[in-house]
Amino acid sequence: MTSTTIAWRTVGSPIGRLLLASSPTGLVRVAFGSESSGDWGTVLDELAASGATVTEDPADATLTATATQLDEYFAGTRRDFDLPLDRPDRTFRQHVQQYLSTIPYGRTATYREVAEAVGNPKAVRAVGTACATNPLPVIVPCHRVLRTDGGLGGYRGGTDAKKFLLALESGH
Known part of the structure; x- marks a missing residue:
């Protein structure tokens, strides 16, 4: 090897x-x-x-x-990242993480909505785990995923970072 x-x-x-x-x-x-x-x-x-x-x-x-x-x-001048990514994993987690990049800048989705979008509506907790283990936060926008009740949920960088990113993208 x-x-x-x-x-x-x-x-x-x-x-x-x-x-x-x-x-x-x-x-x-x-x-x-x-x-x-x-x-x-x-x-x-x-x-x-x-x-x-x-x-x-x-x-x-x-x-x-x-x-x-x-x-x-x-600085607010870029909404999407255009970078080569090394993501060799082909598991459910990877499928979720690939989907995250389709959530538009300034928008959010719930863990449930992501689970439904990737074809496994009962996998809400697995979506949460996929977001929590995202190796490319910010670039792959797991911060755009919220709890079904509208709460922030967790974030690898902490809730203050998640709040900041959501505020940046919403223009506040």
Whole structure:
């Protein structure tokens, strides 16, 4: 088996520092500082657990494009991301995560609506798990999914980050 190299860098954002990681195929991870106590060790260890060589590379083309598009998104000038993504998983979770990118900017859907849209209306909790384990938050907009009762639900980056992203997209 050939070892893959995963490049990473960090960027600042209105919701805190983010770690970006890419493989030769595309963006593989966006992580919040809260996921690794700010030192990124946990996230980098997870990336390396697949057998990949993980190396800091701020000049990586995919990471540079991601940083630029995130800046545009947070400035309100970008609504959709146009980046290569590395998502090899072909499970129900992946199917849900692919669907998330079809939820338009500024709109939301409920976990139930997502479950129905992906053809498994009884899988509401599984949709929640797919959102909670989304390796590409912000880029793959799991923040646009709300509880059926209208509540925020959880978010990998915390509820303050989710509120911020929803407010940004709604123009508030």
